Amino acid sequence: MKAGGSISIWFFIGVSLLFNGVLILAAGIYQYVQPPETPTVLFNLHAGIWWGAILTLLGAFYCLLYRPSRMKAQ
Amino acid sequence: MTALLAFATNNRLVHLHTVDLAIIVFYFVLVLAIGFYLKERANTGEDFFMAGREMTAWIAGLSFLSANLGSLELMGWAGSAYQYGILAAHWYWIGAIPAMLFLALVMMPFYYISKTHSVPGYLKLRFGESSRALSSVSFAFMTVLMSGINMYSMALVLKIVLGWNINFSIWVSAGTVAIYVALGGLRSAIFNEVLQFVLIWAGALLIPILGLIEAGGWSGLKARITANASAEYTHLWSTLGSAKDNPMGIHWTGIVFGLAAVISMGYWTTDFLVVQRVLTAKDMRAAKMAPIIGAAFKMFVPFIVILPGLLALAVLPMKLMPEAQAIATGGHSYNEVLPLMLARYCGPGLLGLGITALIAGFMSGMAGNVSAFTTVWTYDIYRAFIRKDASDHHYVNMGRWCTVLGVAISIGTAYLVMDFKSIMDYVQALFSFFIAPLFATVILGMLWKRASPAGGFWGLLAGTASSVAMWAWVKVDPSALRYIALSPYAKDMAENMYRALWSCIICFLITIIVSLLTKPKPEAELKGLVYGATDIPSESYVTVFHRPWFWATVVGVVFIALQIAYW
Numbered sequence A: 001m002k003a004g005g006s007i008s009i010w011f012f013i014g015v016s017l018l019f020n021g022v023l024i025l026a027a028g029i030y031q032y033v034q035p036p037e038t039p040t041v042l043f044n045l046h047a048g049i050w051w052g053a054i055l056t057l058l059g060a061f062y063c064l065l066y067r068p069s070r071m072k073a074q
Numbered sequence B: 001m002t003a004l005l006a007f008a009t010n011n012r013l014v015h016l017h018t019v020d021l022a023i024i025v026f027y028f029v030l031v032l033a034i035g036f037y038l039k040e041r042a043n044t045g046e047d048f049f050m051a052g053r054e055m056t057a058w059i060a061g062l063s064f065l066s067a068n069l070g071s072l073e074l075m076g077w078a079g080s081a082y083q084y085g086i087l088a089a090h091w092y093w094i095g096a097i098p099a100m101l102f103l104a105l106v107m108m109p110f111y112y113i114s115k116t117h118s119v120p121g122y123l124k125l126r127f128g129e130s131s132r133a134l135s136s137v138s139f140a141f142m143t144v145l146m147s148g149i150n151m152y153s154m155a156l157v158l159k160i161v162l163g164w165n166i167n168f169s170i171w172v173s174a175g176t177v178a179i180y181v182a183l184g185g186l187r188s189a190i191f192n193e194v195l196q197f198v199l200i201w202a203g204a205l206l207i208p209i210l211g212l213i214e215a216g217g218w219s220g221l222k223a224r225i226t227a228n229a230s231a232e233y234t235h236l237w238s239t240l241g242s243a244k245d246n247p248m249g250i251h252w253t254g255i256v257f258g259l260a261a262v263i264s265m266g267y268w269t270t271d272f273l274v275v276q277r278v279l280t281a282k283d284m285r286a287a288k289m290a291p292i293i294g295a296a297f298k299m300f301v302p303f304i305v306i307l308p309g310l311l312a313l314a315v316l317p318m319k320l321m322p323e324a325q326a327i328a329t330g331g332h333s334y335n336e337v338l339p340l341m342l343a344r345y346c347g348p349g350l351l352g353l354g355i356t357a358l359i360a361g362f363m364s365g366m367a368g369n370v371s372a373f374t375t376v377w378t379y380d381i382y383r384a385f386i387r388k389d390a391s392d393h394h395y396v397n398m399g400r401w402c403t404v405l406g407v408a409i410s411i412g413t414a415y416l417v418m419d420f421k422s423i424m425d426y427v428q429a430l431f432s433f434f435i436a437p438l439f440a441t442v443i444l445g446m447l448w449k450r451a452s453p454a455g456g457f458w459g460l461l462a463g464t465a466s467s468v469a470m471w472a473w474v475k476v477d478p479s480a481l482r483y484i485a486l487s488p489y490a491k492d493m494a495e496n497m498y499r500a501l502w503s504c505i506i507c508f509l510i511t512i513i514v515s516l517l518t519k520p521k522p523e524a525e526l527k528g529l530v531y532g533a534t535d536i537p538s539e540s541y542v543t544v545f546h547r548p549w550f551w552a553t554v555v556g557v558v559f560i561a562l563q564i565a566y567w
Helices: A009-033 A047-065 A068-073 B002-008 B018-041 B045-053 B057-066 B071-091 B097-113 B119-127 B129-162 B166-204 B206-215 B217-228 B252-270 B272-279 B284-298 B306-315 B323-329 B334-345 B350-386 B392-419 B422-447 B453-476 B478-484 B492-517 B548-565
Strands: none
Touching: A009 A047, A009 B018, A009 B166, A009 B350, A047 B206, A047 B350, B018 B166, B018 B350, B045 B166, B045 B350, B045 B392, B057 B166, B057 B272, B057 B284, B071 B252, B071 B306, B071 B334, B071 B350, B097 B119, B097 B252, B097 B272, B097 B284, B097 B422, B097 B548, B119 B129, B119 B272, B119 B350, B119 B422, B119 B453, B129 B166, B129 B334, B129 B350, B129 B392, B129 B422, B129 B453, B166 B206, B166 B272, B166 B350, B166 B392, B206 B217, B206 B306, B206 B334, B206 B350, B217 B306, B252 B272, B252 B422, B252 B492, B272 B284, B272 B350, B284 B548, B306 B334, B323 B334, B334 B350, B350 B392, B422 B453, B422 B492, B453 B478, B453 B492, B478 B492
């Protein structure tokens, strides 16, 4: 489904996931290197790192697949 | 804006870091960007009010579900799961899935073939102007009031959780919704709802995953709940034999006949807030597939809403309590389940995404209300009764102003609720008065050719009036609840189920009786509106795997399996 001219809604979703994923991943890595004084429950699982990585990969995939230049070509 | 958010932050349940604020601010920027980007595609009435009727089944289906998945839905039902256990899942399973499939397979062809732009619009075609007037005025009125109540509730939660000023939360979130819906119309609302749907899952999914790890899986969770509360909290059906055997105080007939057969059917098949999304589908097959896709996702929403409530029962060290008691004692209320669980597991970044999920839920619900209100006001009230012959451009402009007006009324309601909190109970009750009887009117209109215009109108009026009368009876004499809900052990939730059931039955009977005594519409005028007078396109040209009934069967089988698994 294309929005407006040639940008798909899935591209917007990809941008959102990519942006959030990168920030969460970076925050997770920072917390891994510098653990907080009052960690959250199950901090040892470092959810920020793997959840951030999943969102980043998913976001990048959607951005590439639905990038405006590719949509225009179709 | 980050500085503004930080400024608005005072006392709070959770502390946000810069990265969390950046995620929240980016969300606001993105939804506004989508609104501005789609402005060029909202120039005609068909574009602005019906999103050009070109949505794919996936977009329409996810939007159909997202419009319902408001923040109150998320936080309220997570709190209900803490309070009532897994019984709260009935509102996601039997209280939604059969109705969504029924909408897809039985009702959608008539909505779609009639090319109506709204549910009141269908009533006009089927029963005439008086039925449309009754349903459109009540719907428009109730929708903006409900939107305001949701807005206030969300602002209250943001105040408790984040310490945000109530005025700040109301104006920023309402202003954002007003801008993106006024600019891009229904298409903008739908696209943002799909984005919000993805963010809700991305932000909320970690809680059940980490919660189950902490609790030791489902068996560990059940053992902890049994120790902390009662084993009844983890059974879906086995405790419904008597109202006194379960935390909700309800009998299985209330769930099956009140919730599933009436309230759920009424909401998912006739509430224009959700039906409008499906009407934007690009063709009949997409229109039928959209509710099925919505149903497939709806089945798994309890994973991010009900399960966190159950997990809170198992792992939280403190006891949660009703709102009034929490305010009086300084404790935590049921509605704080999700934020408490977020704070328990989520560090910087994840917390921001979780809060964004809650805000996204609120905004999708509000945009749904506002865009539905705009369409009903412009097409079913303004064009029908105030100005009949204006240009398409005029109605689009009216739609844009009406969006702003709808948001303004919602804000006004939010402030009204702040001063007179009992209004919340009254308006929520008022909303329920119209949904249950409306289902009886619409379904008789679609499936029975003999239903006459007079029958439709008087049935709807009688059903609504009887619902109001039952509600007033219990208000005046609370002991009357035992008669309406058929049990001396019945609680508030049971009253809603049975009141809906009785009002639907009354509407049904009055419609039939009056129809048999009055003149029906000629069959030629029922073409495209009623079963037996409508040619429904065959789906034989597509493979079995592309047919709606095949996927409806798959969803139905999974739904039944879930009932058995959690019996």
